[in-house]
Each structure stands twice: as structure tokens, then as C-alpha cells.
Amino acid sequence: MATAIPERAGISEAEWSARQQLAACYRVFDHLGWTELIFNHITLRVPEEEGAFLINPFGLHFSEVTASNLVKIDIDGNKLSDSPWGVNLAGFVQHAAFHRHLPDAHCVMHTHTTAGMAVACLEDGLSISNFYAGQIAGQIAYHDFEGITVRDDEAPRLIANLGDKRLMILRNHGLLSMGPTLPIAFLRLWALERACQIQVASAPMGRLREIPAEVLAVHQRDQAKLVRPGMPGEAEFNALVRLVDRKDRGWRD
Numbered sequence: 426m427a428t429a430i431p432e433r434a435g436i437s438e439a440e441w442s443a444r445q446q447l448a449a450c451y452r453v454f455d456h457l458g459w460t461e462l463i464f465n466h467i468t469l470r471v472p473e474e475e476g477a478f479l480i481n482p483f484g485l486h487f488s489e490v491t492a493s494n495l496v497k498i499d500i501d502g503n504k505l506s507d508s509p510w511g512v513n514l515a516g517f518v519q520h521a522a523f524h525r526h527l528p529d530a531h532c533v534m535h536t537h538t539t540a541g542m543a544v545a546c547l548e549d550g551l552s553i554s555n556f557y558a559g560q561i562a563g564q565i566a567y568h569d570f571e572g573i574t575v576r577d578d579e580a581p582r583l584i585a586n587l588g589d590k591r592l593m594i595l596r597n598h599g600l601l602s603m604g605p606t607l608p609i610a611f612l613r614l615w616a617l618e619r620a621c622q623i624q625v626a627s628a629p630m631g632r633l634r635e636i637p638a639e640v641l642a643v644h645q646r647d648q649a650k651l652v653r654p655g656m657p658g659e660a661e662f663n664a665l666v667r668l669v670d671r672k673d674r675g676w677r678d
């Protein structure tokens with residue numbers, strides 16, 4: 426799947442592989458329709474390089490992101506390598522809060538999908554009434570809207586509200602997911618996005634039927650028993666990368 430590291434100084438094999446995985450992820454988000462003009466971010470720590478992160482070049486659509494045009498930055502958003510592209514510092518502030526304070530926040534994803542934003546607008550948030558909501562029930566944090574996330578002083582409240590959860594509904598705003606690997610963060614976000622989509626489809630049809638606590642316990646227990654090939658989330662993520670490849674393989678370069 427990977428291609429050779431381009432002839433350029435300063436890119437380790439580990440960084441190139443992270444660049445390709447992240448570029449593929451931007452294309453997967455595009456494929457799923459999880460895009461918002463040139464906004465939103467998926468950020469990834471550069472392995473074996475303390476304090477270095479990869480982010481999308483500001484100004485490009487997710488469908489235009491490639492391994493090479495991703496921008497390497499430090500935790501404050503300063504560029505660590507030559508790039509003609511800038512980064513959306515306003516957007517990175519929120520991701521930096523998690524990368525800075527949580528050792529396991531290897532990858533952070535944030536979306537403004539219609540379904541995710543719609544559920545984020547509800548006083549009661551996600552209804553635990555569908556299969557996917559049941560799968561992630563108890564794993565979702567909420568954070569009240571404080572305006573566009575550009576201020577560092579919001580970080581302590583983001584971290585406090587997240588607690589030990591790794592999915593967050595940003596009230597009035599959108600969805601957030603993170604994980605120790607990109608496929609894990611992706612799979613978490615996918616379940617939350619699907620849960621929101623189903624809620625948006627089912628809520629106008631009538632009263633939602635909440636899943637009883639004892640059924641949730643069984644659902645989550647048995648879910649954990651499902652054995653898939655490879656590391657968690659990889660089979661699902663790689664399947665979507667193969668779909669993306671049928672459209673355009675340009676993300677590799």
C-alpha cells in the first residue's frame with residue numbers, strides 16, 4: 426500500500442508512513458461526506474519525533490490532501506518543515522489541548538457533519554435508542570459551547586469535561602474523537618456519526634425507544650467479543666481506503 430519516501434531531507438520512514446495513513450484518512454472522510462469546505466481537522470502525532478504533529482494544509486479540500494502536502498507543526502502550531510501551505514491555527518488550538526495533555530491522544534478528529542451538528546444542538550444530546558448509540562453509550566463526553574475554539578484558556582475545561590472518555594459532543598458545534606491510533610479514533614467517530622445519523626432519521630418519526638440498561642450491558646459485552654482481523658479498527662479503515670483508491674490514488678504521494 427505504501428510508496429517509497431520521496432527524495433527529500435528530513436522525512437523518516439515512520440513520518441512518511443504516518444503521512445500516508447493520515448492522507449488516506451482525509452480521503453476517507455471526503456468519501457464519507459465528512460467535509461466542511463476547507464475547514465475541520467484530523468491531526469496525528471509524528472511517531473518517533475516528540476512534539477511533532479501532522480495537519481491538513483489550510484486552503485485545500487480534504488479531497489486534495491496528499492502525504493506530501495500535510496504540514497508538520499509543533500504543539501503551538503509553528504511549522505517544523507518547509508511547506509508552501511499554512512495551517513488553520515484556530516482549528517489546531519482545540520486539537521492541541523488534547524495532544525498536549527493526553528498521552529494516548531495520538532490522533533484527534535473533528536467534524537461538522539449535518540447529523541453530528543444536529544445532535545449537538547439538542548438539549549439532551551445523543552439518544553441511546555439505536556444500535557450504534559448503544560455500542561458507545563457511556564463513552565461520550567459533552568462540552569458546552571464557548572464560541573469558536575480559538576482560545577487556549579478553554580483547554581482545561583475541554584480536558585476536564587472529556588474525563589476518561591475519548592468521544593465528545595461539542596454542544597451547538599460538532600463531534601470530536603481521539604485514540605491511540607488513527608484507525609481506533611476513526612472507528613469511534615464512525616460509530617458516533619452513524620448513531621447521530623440514525624437519530625436524525627428516527628426522531629422525526631415518533632418517540633424514540635431508549636435501550637434498557639441491562640440490554641446495553643449485554644450489547645457492549647458481546648460487541649467486545651467480536652474478533653476482526655488485524656489491530657482494532659484497521660480492517661474497517663483499510664476497507665474504506667481500498668474504496669478511496671478506486672477513485673484516486675493520489676493521496677500516496
Ligand SMILES: [Zn+2]
Pocket residue numbers: 535536537598599
Ligand atoms: Zn468545529
